[in-house]
Each structure stands twice: as structure tokens, then as C-alpha cells.
Amino acid sequence: MEAQIINTSPGISKTRLTLLKSANILFFLLCIGFNFLAVFLPLNNKTTQELSDQYPNLFTPAGLTFSIWSLIYLLLLFFSVWQIWPLRSAQRRLDRNRAIDALGWRFVFVSFLNMAWLFCWHYEFVSASIVVMFLMLFQLIRVNRQAFYILPHTQDYRNFLQIPFGLYLGWISVASIANVTAWLKGAQWDGGGLSEKLWTVMMILVAIALSLGMLFVRRNIPYALAVTWALFGISLKHQELFNTSLSTIIFTAYAGIAILLIVIAVKLRPWWNRAVIDSTLATPPLFPRLS
Template identity: 30%
Template sequence: MVRRLVVTVAGIACVTGTLVGTGVVGTPVADTAGGALSDDATLLAPAGPAFSIWSVIYAGLAAYVVWQWLPSQAASPRMRATGWLAAASMVLNAGWLLVTQQDWVWGSVVVIVALLAVLVEIVRRLHRDPARSAVEVVVVDGTFGLYLGWVAVATCANTAAALASDDITLPAVPSALVVVLVAGAGVLAAWALGGRWAVAGAIAWGLGWLAYGRVAESPESTLVAVVAVVAAVVVVLAAVGWHRRSPAAGALTRAGR
């Protein structure tokens, strides 16, 4: 009961932080820190439409809060293993938005790195104990998979923004190398987590919009755009390959039959 109450309060905090970050209450994130976190601040910033994935993630988190209150989930090993961490992820999410309101760009990097670490552990625990139903796959695994994949891309963009706030701009080649590192992380995640579609899809989504931004918007870089497209394809192909080998995927398929 305590765990479920804490998750619920964290969900409310997450929504409150979102109202601040989107400008309903405070200043939109893109306008904080002199625009350092805007979608045209660095070569590693995804184009604006990429951030619409947050709507899906927030909807998933809301569904997760409701899901964990179902009687069938009260003593669920998966909820026990991930509930406290899920609450932490939502508090960190709200914390990131509040930190950016103070123009603490490097502080936001610290928060998002902590968030990334929490999400990695959540998805690792989910992978260790496969979902029991297709609904759970969508509500729990899908939500935190998207969350992890997107935050992996956002962490790089956030770090580049922090450097830019100190007048350190990453040129095309170093930016392209960072994209390669993101792709490497995506491939590693596919191997370690059985090729989870949500993780790979969110990373590919972020890289795809990053590529679009470097071609259609400023700052432009054909090199970064091409590398981002190739990286997105590699991450998806890695997920396809490792998903087929995943025992969890096979078990879920047999259960569906």
C-alpha cells in the first residue's frame, strides 16, 4: 500500500512538473537558460516534433499508476521490483523540469543522468521477469521502454546543450561520434534486454528527428544527419535480431497462442 501511494504521489509530481516545463505555469523548457535547451541550440538537438513522444510516455506513466492499483498487481513481483524505481523516475522527471526553470543547465545534466540510470535498472528488472499479458507488455514494458530509449537520446542532447551554455560548441565530427555512441548503446541494450521494441523505437525516433533537424533546420550538418539515419537503422536491426533470440519474446508468443 505504501509503495502504491508513493507511486501515485510521484505521478502527481510528474504532472505538476510537466505543467511547469511546458509553460502552463512556468517558462517553456526551450526558453530557459537563454535557449540552450531549444531544438536548434546544438547539432545534437532533435527537431521539435520529436518531443511529442513525451505525450505517449506521460500517458503510459498515468496508465502505470492506475495499473499498479489493480487488485491483481498488489503483490505482483514485477510491481514490487519496479514500483519504487518508477516513483523515483517520475520525481526525477519533475526535478529536471524544475531545475531547468532555474537555468541550471549542468544541474539538469546531473538529474537526467540519474534518471537514465534509474530507467536502465527498471527495464533490466522487467526483462528479468517477463510480462504475464499483452496489456502488461504495453502498459509497463512499453512505457518504460520508450522512456528509457528517449532519455538515452535526450541525455546526449542535454549534455551538448550544457556545453553550449559554456560557449563550447561541438562541431560536426564530434557530434557524429556522439551519435555513434548512442547507436552503440542501442545495440548493447538490444543484446542485454532481448531486443525490446520500445527502447529501439524511441532511440530511432530521436535519431530520426535529429537527422531531420540537421537537414531542414539550423544548425545544419549533412554529416550528422547521415550518421543519425544510419544509426537509427542499426539500432532497429539490432532489436529485430536480438528480439528473435529472446526467451521472453518466445514465451509471450507461446502464451498468446
């Protein structure tokens, strides 16, 4: 009966599912390996941090903030393992297959673009790196649209799609702004008559506005958490650079952090518990409800 449920689901090809699962896992492993080489070789004999330091600007967060990549890759590992994990429930397997089919080749594209960005960045093709970054951003927006808007809000989708890809999109949104800033810095752009501090404040406000939009329209908590972490990194970087605990940029970042954390606190329980309420799974919740 369980095999019949899976095989008779309309629009899902077993061959396509096998190809997608295999490609998703393969490109994730390639991406991890390429990132490892970028750090430990490193590519072009320069680390990612050293290259970032070549384009000093006021928007790039403190170095420790980039540790979020470890969390993102760990969550993507969970996503990869989830695709082939032997689930006992036929309904959960069916839901998982529907999700993989709906995502299509997007995760493969994202993983490939991640590697392409590292290559462009390490070999200092900064203009090309911006194009690659925005292509990655576009693909992640499409993945998040599936995860938060089109697919049902089940526990598995929340845990293995919304959390990893929401966090990924949030961080890449910040990285895109930082990438453009580095390119402008390298091109010695004068800011169009505005100071670098004012531009930084405006970019922080854009990041906050995007996060609020994601929270109110999509309840994308992970996205907002990634931006909140980036704002903390920006404030920390400025405290280290200028040996001060208060400036316009630091105040704006802290204000953004406070606003986002308040909205996250309000939205968190409805978002988390709705997966439990809406889920049709007969199995117990993987994580408990928030009381």
C-alpha cells in the same frame, strides 16, 4: 484460495504494497501536474523549448520529436492504472504484486527527479540539471534491469513494464547526451580541437551503439525505438536548419535508423511472442501473437 495465494507469497508485505502503489500513483500525478505547469505557466516565464533554443547545438532533435513525451506519459498512466486494476486471475495479481515489490521506490524517485529536472532547467541551473538527469538515468536503468532481466517475461510485464520504461530509458539516454551538449555549449567549450559536426557524429554513433547493445543483450525493443525516433528528429532538424537533404550528420542518422530498424525487425517477434510462450497465465493473451 486466491487471497491465500497472495498473502502467503514470501517477501511481499501488504502494507508495503499499499504504500508503493499509493506513492507511485501520487508521484505520477504530481509529475504530470508539474509538467503541465512547466508548459502552460510556464515556469520562470520560459518554455522548455525556448530554453533549449538558448543553447543551440547540432545534436538536439527537431521540436516535434519531443511529442514522444505524450506517449511516454500515456504508457506510464497505463502502468499506474494497472497497479490497482481489479484483475480476475489470482496468478496475475500475484505477478503484479511481485513486480511492484521488486521495483520498490524507483518509480517514485524517477517521477521526483523528472520534476526536479524541470525546475533546474527552467530556472537555468544547467549544471544541476545534468546531475539530476544522470540520477534519473541511473534509476531507469535499474527499473529496466528488473523488467528485462530479473522479472519473468510475462505478457503483463511486457505491456506494463518493458514497453513504458524501455521507451522512457531510451529517450532519457538521448536527453542526457543533449543536456550535456547544451551545458558544454553554454560553457563555450571549443570541442577540444574537434569540430561540432564531428562531435555530433560521434554522439550519434554512441546512441546507436547503446541501442544495439540493448537490442542484443536485453532485447529492449522500446529503447531502440526511442533512439530511432530521436535520430529521425536530429536528421529533420538539420534538414530544416541547413536546407539540405544530405550531410554527414544526416547520413549518419539515417544509417543508424536503417541499422536499428533492421535489428528491431529481427528481434521484434521473438521478444513479443516469448511473453506469450513463457507466461503461465491461464487467461487469454491481452494482445495476439505476431505471426
